[in-house]
Amino acid sequence: MADPAVERGDYLVNAILACGNCHSPRDANGEIIKDKALSGGRVFSTPAFVVATSNITPDPETGIGRWSDAEIKRALIEGIRPEHHRLPGVPLAAIMPANFYKALLPEDLDAIVAYLRSVKPVRNEISDPVYKAPIHRDPYPDAENGFDKSTFTDPAKRGAYLVTIGHCMECHSAWSRGVSDFKTGLGRGGRVFAEAGNGGVTVANIASDRTAGIGGWTDQEIARAITQGISHDGRKLKPPMAYTFYAGLKADDLADIIAYLRTVPPLQ
Protein backbone atom coordinates (compact mmCIF):
# COMPACT_ATOMS: atom_id res chain seq x y z
CA MET A 1 0.00 0.00 0.00
CA ALA A 2 1.26 3.46 -0.85
CA ASP A 3 2.47 5.66 2.00
CA PRO A 4 -0.30 8.25 2.61
CA ALA A 5 2.29 11.03 3.09
CA VAL A 6 3.90 10.22 -0.28
CA GLU A 7 0.43 10.16 -1.86
CA ARG A 8 -0.50 13.53 -0.37
CA GLY A 9 2.90 14.97 -1.41
CA ASP A 10 2.47 13.64 -4.95
CA TYR A 11 -0.91 15.35 -5.16
CA LEU A 12 0.36 18.65 -3.75
CA VAL A 13 3.57 18.82 -5.84
CA ASN A 14 1.90 17.78 -9.09
CA ALA A 15 -1.40 19.66 -8.76
CA ILE A 16 -1.77 22.85 -6.70
CA LEU A 17 1.95 23.51 -6.08
CA ALA A 18 2.96 22.88 -9.70
CA CYS A 19 6.64 22.62 -8.70
CA GLY A 20 7.31 21.06 -12.11
CA ASN A 21 6.06 24.19 -13.88
CA CYS A 22 9.49 25.61 -13.00
CA HIS A 23 11.56 22.57 -11.96
CA SER A 24 10.87 20.12 -14.83
CA PRO A 25 12.82 20.33 -18.12
CA ARG A 26 10.78 20.77 -21.32
CA ASP A 27 11.18 19.63 -24.90
CA ALA A 28 11.25 21.91 -27.95
CA ASN A 29 7.42 22.05 -27.95
CA GLY A 30 7.32 23.21 -24.35
CA GLU A 31 6.05 19.83 -23.09
CA ILE A 32 7.50 18.50 -19.84
CA ILE A 33 9.92 15.61 -20.36
CA LYS A 34 8.32 13.04 -18.04
CA ASP A 35 11.34 10.87 -17.28
CA LYS A 36 13.36 13.95 -16.30
CA ALA A 37 10.63 15.44 -14.09
CA LEU A 38 11.84 17.81 -11.35
CA SER A 39 15.48 17.60 -12.48
CA GLY A 40 15.71 21.35 -13.08
CA GLY A 41 17.60 23.46 -15.57
CA ARG A 42 14.92 25.89 -16.81
CA VAL A 43 16.57 29.28 -16.98
CA PHE A 44 14.82 32.41 -15.71
CA SER A 45 16.43 35.72 -16.55
CA THR A 46 15.35 39.04 -14.99
CA PRO A 47 17.19 42.30 -14.28
CA ALA A 48 17.82 40.94 -10.74
CA PHE A 49 19.14 37.44 -11.59
CA VAL A 50 19.83 34.75 -14.13
CA VAL A 51 19.05 31.40 -12.49
CA ALA A 52 18.40 27.86 -13.58
CA THR A 53 15.90 25.91 -11.49
CA SER A 54 17.52 23.39 -9.17
CA ASN A 55 17.49 19.65 -9.57
CA ILE A 56 15.10 18.59 -6.77
CA THR A 57 15.24 14.85 -7.45
CA PRO A 58 17.11 12.65 -4.90
CA ASP A 59 20.27 12.41 -7.03
CA PRO A 60 23.05 12.64 -4.40
CA GLU A 61 25.48 14.65 -6.54
CA THR A 62 23.35 17.02 -8.61
CA GLY A 63 20.04 16.89 -6.71
CA ILE A 64 18.93 17.06 -3.07
CA GLY A 65 19.56 13.41 -2.11
CA ARG A 66 22.06 14.36 0.61
CA TRP A 67 19.93 17.06 2.22
CA SER A 68 18.20 16.41 5.55
CA ASP A 69 14.43 16.85 5.87
CA ALA A 70 15.01 20.06 7.84
CA GLU A 71 17.27 21.41 5.09
CA ILE A 72 14.69 20.74 2.37
CA LYS A 73 11.99 22.42 4.48
CA ARG A 74 14.20 25.45 5.10
CA ALA A 75 14.82 25.88 1.37
CA LEU A 76 11.06 25.67 0.80
CA ILE A 77 9.81 28.03 3.47
CA GLU A 78 12.79 30.35 3.98
CA GLY A 79 14.47 30.13 0.58
CA ILE A 80 17.92 29.33 2.00
CA ARG A 81 20.28 26.57 0.92
CA PRO A 82 21.94 24.20 3.44
CA GLU A 83 25.41 24.92 4.81
CA HIS A 84 26.92 22.21 2.60
CA HIS A 85 26.55 21.11 -1.01
CA ARG A 86 26.42 23.66 -3.83
CA LEU A 87 26.58 27.35 -2.72
CA PRO A 88 26.37 26.71 1.07
CA GLY A 89 23.92 28.97 2.94
CA VAL A 90 23.27 31.16 -0.11
CA PRO A 91 19.68 32.45 -0.37
CA LEU A 92 17.63 31.29 -3.37
CA ALA A 93 16.49 33.81 -5.98
CA ALA A 94 13.08 35.29 -5.17
CA ILE A 95 11.44 33.41 -8.03
CA MET A 96 11.48 30.35 -5.74
CA PRO A 97 8.20 31.22 -3.96
CA ALA A 98 9.23 30.63 -0.33
CA ASN A 99 7.19 33.67 0.76
CA PHE A 100 4.08 31.65 -0.17
CA TYR A 101 5.32 28.20 0.94
CA LYS A 102 5.83 29.72 4.36
CA ALA A 103 2.08 29.06 4.81
CA LEU A 104 2.44 25.28 4.36
CA LEU A 105 0.96 23.31 7.26
CA PRO A 106 3.55 21.05 8.97
CA GLU A 107 1.88 17.86 7.70
CA ASP A 108 1.89 19.18 4.13
CA LEU A 109 5.59 20.07 4.40
CA ASP A 110 6.28 16.52 5.64
CA ALA A 111 4.26 15.13 2.72
CA ILE A 112 6.19 17.20 0.16
CA VAL A 113 9.52 16.00 1.56
CA ALA A 114 8.31 12.37 1.60
CA TYR A 115 7.24 12.66 -2.03
CA LEU A 116 10.47 14.35 -3.21
CA ARG A 117 12.43 11.48 -1.63
CA SER A 118 10.29 8.96 -3.53
CA VAL A 119 10.82 10.27 -7.07
CA LYS A 120 13.35 8.82 -9.49
CA PRO A 121 16.82 10.35 -9.02
CA VAL A 122 17.91 12.10 -12.22
CA ARG A 123 21.48 13.21 -12.77
CA ASN A 124 21.39 16.74 -14.13
CA GLU A 125 24.12 19.23 -13.34
CA ILE A 126 22.73 22.77 -12.94
CA SER A 127 24.70 25.87 -13.84
CA ASP A 128 25.44 28.33 -11.03
CA PRO A 129 23.12 31.32 -10.58
CA VAL A 130 24.10 34.93 -11.20
CA TYR A 131 22.65 37.43 -8.73
CA LYS A 132 22.70 41.08 -9.78
CA ALA A 133 20.68 42.59 -6.95
CA PRO A 134 19.97 41.71 -3.31
CA ILE A 135 17.31 39.01 -2.95
CA HIS A 136 13.95 40.42 -2.08
CA ARG A 137 10.66 38.57 -1.45
CA ASP A 138 7.41 40.46 -0.94
CA PRO A 139 5.60 39.26 2.18
CA TYR A 140 2.23 37.74 1.26
CA PRO A 141 -0.25 38.73 4.00
CA ASP A 142 -2.09 35.37 4.23
CA ALA A 143 1.23 33.50 4.46
CA GLU A 144 2.56 35.89 7.11
CA ASN A 145 -0.60 35.36 9.18
CA GLY A 146 -0.50 31.60 8.64
CA PHE A 147 -3.40 29.18 8.58
CA ASP A 148 -5.19 27.24 11.28
CA LYS A 149 -6.68 24.02 9.99
CA SER A 150 -9.65 24.28 12.36
CA THR A 151 -10.95 27.20 10.23
CA PHE A 152 -11.03 25.02 7.08
CA THR A 153 -14.69 24.14 7.64
CA ASP A 154 -15.22 27.50 5.90
CA PRO A 155 -14.68 26.77 2.17
CA ALA A 156 -13.31 30.27 1.48
CA LYS A 157 -10.68 29.89 4.25
CA ARG A 158 -9.61 26.49 2.99
CA GLY A 159 -9.54 27.96 -0.52
CA ALA A 160 -7.37 30.85 0.70
CA TYR A 161 -4.84 28.27 1.96
CA LEU A 162 -4.76 26.52 -1.43
CA VAL A 163 -4.48 29.81 -3.35
CA THR A 164 -1.62 30.85 -1.02
CA ILE A 165 0.44 27.67 -1.38
CA GLY A 166 -0.37 27.66 -5.11
CA HIS A 167 1.17 31.16 -5.25
CA CYS A 168 -1.65 32.17 -7.63
CA MET A 169 -1.49 35.79 -6.49
CA GLU A 170 2.24 36.08 -7.15
CA CYS A 171 1.47 36.09 -10.87
CA HIS A 172 -2.02 37.54 -10.61
CA SER A 173 -1.39 40.67 -8.49
CA ALA A 174 -0.34 44.14 -9.59
CA TRP A 175 3.43 44.19 -10.03
CA SER A 176 5.93 46.90 -10.80
CA ARG A 177 9.73 46.73 -11.14
CA GLY A 178 10.00 43.45 -9.32
CA VAL A 179 7.70 44.38 -6.43
CA SER A 180 4.25 42.82 -5.97
CA ASP A 181 1.38 44.88 -4.60
CA PHE A 182 -0.67 42.40 -2.57
CA LYS A 183 -2.28 45.14 -0.46
CA THR A 184 -4.00 47.28 -3.10
CA GLY A 185 -3.54 45.15 -6.23
CA LEU A 186 -4.47 41.63 -5.06
CA GLY A 187 -5.70 39.63 -8.06
CA ARG A 188 -5.76 42.61 -10.40
CA GLY A 189 -3.36 41.08 -12.95
CA GLY A 190 -1.42 43.20 -15.40
CA ARG A 191 2.00 41.64 -14.92
CA VAL A 192 3.65 40.78 -18.25
CA PHE A 193 5.54 37.54 -18.80
CA ALA A 194 7.79 37.93 -21.82
CA GLU A 195 8.76 34.28 -22.21
CA ALA A 196 5.34 33.12 -23.40
CA GLY A 197 6.28 34.17 -26.95
CA ASN A 198 4.24 36.24 -29.42
CA GLY A 199 5.01 39.43 -27.55
CA GLY A 200 4.46 37.85 -24.16
CA VAL A 201 1.33 37.43 -22.10
CA THR A 202 -0.40 39.79 -19.68
CA VAL A 203 -1.69 38.09 -16.56
CA ALA A 204 -5.48 38.21 -16.17
CA ASN A 205 -7.50 39.97 -13.46
CA ILE A 206 -8.97 37.25 -11.21
CA ALA A 207 -10.40 39.56 -8.56
CA SER A 208 -14.18 39.66 -8.26
CA ASP A 209 -15.03 42.69 -10.43
CA ARG A 210 -17.93 41.65 -12.68
CA THR A 211 -16.39 43.03 -15.88
CA ALA A 212 -12.64 43.51 -15.34
CA GLY A 213 -12.32 40.33 -13.25
CA ILE A 214 -14.10 37.00 -12.96
CA GLY A 215 -16.98 38.11 -10.69
CA GLY A 216 -19.50 37.64 -13.49
CA TRP A 217 -18.33 34.14 -14.42
CA THR A 218 -20.12 30.97 -13.35
CA ASP A 219 -18.32 28.45 -11.13
CA GLN A 220 -18.08 26.15 -14.15
CA GLU A 221 -16.39 28.84 -16.22
CA ILE A 222 -13.84 29.57 -13.50
CA ALA A 223 -13.20 25.83 -13.03
CA ARG A 224 -12.68 25.40 -16.77
CA ALA A 225 -10.14 28.24 -16.91
CA ILE A 226 -8.19 26.85 -13.94
CA THR A 227 -8.14 23.19 -14.98
CA GLN A 228 -8.40 23.29 -18.78
CA GLY A 229 -6.89 26.66 -19.63
CA ILE A 230 -9.95 27.91 -21.50
CA SER A 231 -11.09 31.45 -20.74
CA HIS A 232 -14.65 32.72 -20.43
CA ASP A 233 -14.71 33.56 -24.18
CA GLY A 234 -13.28 30.20 -25.30
CA ARG A 235 -9.75 31.53 -25.75
CA LYS A 236 -6.89 29.14 -24.92
CA LEU A 237 -4.77 30.49 -22.05
CA LYS A 238 -1.02 30.80 -22.50
CA PRO A 239 1.72 29.74 -20.12
CA PRO A 240 2.91 30.23 -17.45
CA MET A 241 -0.73 29.68 -16.26
CA ALA A 242 -0.25 26.17 -14.86
CA TYR A 243 -3.59 24.60 -15.86
CA THR A 244 -1.98 21.32 -16.94
CA PHE A 245 -1.07 20.85 -13.26
CA TYR A 246 -4.35 22.22 -11.90
CA ALA A 247 -6.15 19.67 -14.12
CA GLY A 248 -5.33 17.21 -11.32
CA LEU A 249 -7.09 19.22 -8.60
CA LYS A 250 -9.69 17.33 -6.57
CA ALA A 251 -13.25 18.61 -6.96
CA ASP A 252 -13.53 19.80 -3.34
CA ASP A 253 -10.23 21.70 -3.56
CA LEU A 254 -11.28 23.37 -6.81
CA ALA A 255 -14.65 24.35 -5.31
CA ASP A 256 -12.92 25.91 -2.28
CA ILE A 257 -10.45 27.82 -4.50
CA ILE A 258 -13.43 29.30 -6.37
CA ALA A 259 -15.19 30.12 -3.07
CA TYR A 260 -12.08 32.07 -2.01
CA LEU A 261 -11.69 33.86 -5.36
CA ARG A 262 -15.25 35.16 -4.98
CA THR A 263 -14.15 36.93 -1.78
CA VAL A 264 -11.21 38.79 -3.37
CA PRO A 265 -12.27 42.47 -3.41
CA PRO A 266 -13.20 43.75 -6.90
CA LEU A 267 -10.53 45.77 -8.71
CA GLN A 268 -10.61 47.35 -12.14
Ligand code: HEC
Ligand atom coordinates in the same frame (compact mmCIF):
# COMPACT_ATOMS: atom_id res chain seq x y z
C1 HEC B 1 8.19 30.00 -10.06
C2 HEC B 1 9.21 28.97 -10.23
C3 HEC B 1 9.41 27.96 -9.11
C4 HEC B 1 8.45 27.20 -8.48
C5 HEC B 1 6.94 27.18 -8.71
C6 HEC B 1 9.16 26.37 -7.54
N1 HEC B 1 10.50 26.62 -7.58
FE1 HEC B 1 11.94 25.74 -6.42
N2 HEC B 1 13.33 26.94 -7.25
C7 HEC B 1 13.14 27.79 -8.34
C8 HEC B 1 14.41 28.34 -8.73
C9 HEC B 1 14.64 29.30 -9.89
C10 HEC B 1 15.39 27.82 -7.85
C11 HEC B 1 16.87 28.12 -7.84
C12 HEC B 1 17.10 29.52 -7.35
C13 HEC B 1 18.54 29.93 -7.27
O1 HEC B 1 19.43 29.19 -7.71
O2 HEC B 1 18.77 31.02 -6.72
C14 HEC B 1 14.67 26.94 -6.93
C15 HEC B 1 15.27 26.23 -5.89
C16 HEC B 1 14.66 25.23 -5.15
C17 HEC B 1 15.31 24.42 -4.14
C18 HEC B 1 16.78 24.51 -3.72
C19 HEC B 1 17.57 23.39 -4.35
C20 HEC B 1 19.04 23.65 -4.56
O3 HEC B 1 19.77 22.72 -4.91
O4 HEC B 1 19.46 24.79 -4.42
C21 HEC B 1 14.38 23.52 -3.67
C22 HEC B 1 14.57 22.45 -2.63
C23 HEC B 1 13.15 23.80 -4.39
N3 HEC B 1 13.35 24.85 -5.26
C24 HEC B 1 12.00 23.07 -4.23
C25 HEC B 1 10.77 23.42 -4.82
C26 HEC B 1 9.53 22.73 -4.57
C27 HEC B 1 9.37 21.47 -3.73
C28 HEC B 1 8.56 23.41 -5.25
C29 HEC B 1 7.07 23.19 -5.22
C30 HEC B 1 6.50 23.19 -3.87
C31 HEC B 1 9.21 24.51 -5.94
N4 HEC B 1 10.54 24.47 -5.66
C32 HEC B 1 8.55 25.43 -6.73
C33 HEC B 1 11.93 28.09 -8.93
C34 HEC B 1 10.69 27.59 -8.54
Ligand code: HEC
Ligand atom coordinates in the same frame (compact mmCIF):
# COMPACT_ATOMS: atom_id res chain seq x y z
C1 HEC C 1 3.18 31.47 -13.03
C2 HEC C 1 2.13 32.47 -13.13
C3 HEC C 1 0.71 32.04 -12.80
C4 HEC C 1 0.29 31.33 -11.71
C5 HEC C 1 1.10 30.74 -10.57
C6 HEC C 1 -1.15 31.24 -11.82
N1 HEC C 1 -1.58 31.87 -12.95
FE1 HEC C 1 -3.53 32.06 -13.56
N2 HEC C 1 -2.91 32.96 -15.26
C7 HEC C 1 -1.61 33.32 -15.56
C8 HEC C 1 -1.58 33.97 -16.85
C9 HEC C 1 -0.35 34.48 -17.57
C10 HEC C 1 -2.92 34.02 -17.31
C11 HEC C 1 -3.43 34.63 -18.61
C12 HEC C 1 -3.12 33.73 -19.77
C13 HEC C 1 -3.64 34.27 -21.07
O1 HEC C 1 -4.36 35.29 -21.05
O2 HEC C 1 -3.36 33.66 -22.11
C14 HEC C 1 -3.72 33.36 -16.28
C15 HEC C 1 -5.10 33.18 -16.36
C16 HEC C 1 -5.91 32.71 -15.34
C17 HEC C 1 -7.35 32.66 -15.37
C18 HEC C 1 -8.23 33.05 -16.56
C19 HEC C 1 -8.64 34.50 -16.47
C20 HEC C 1 -9.16 35.07 -17.76
O3 HEC C 1 -9.62 36.22 -17.75
O4 HEC C 1 -9.08 34.40 -18.80
C21 HEC C 1 -7.77 32.20 -14.15
C22 HEC C 1 -9.21 32.01 -13.66
C23 HEC C 1 -6.59 31.94 -13.36
N3 HEC C 1 -5.48 32.26 -14.11
C24 HEC C 1 -6.59 31.49 -12.07
C25 HEC C 1 -5.44 31.07 -11.39
C26 HEC C 1 -5.45 30.39 -10.11
C27 HEC C 1 -6.68 30.08 -9.28
C28 HEC C 1 -4.15 30.11 -9.81
C29 HEC C 1 -3.60 29.34 -8.63
C30 HEC C 1 -4.18 28.02 -8.40
C31 HEC C 1 -3.33 30.65 -10.88
N4 HEC C 1 -4.14 31.21 -11.82
C32 HEC C 1 -1.95 30.59 -10.90
C33 HEC C 1 -0.49 33.10 -14.77
C34 HEC C 1 -0.47 32.38 -13.58
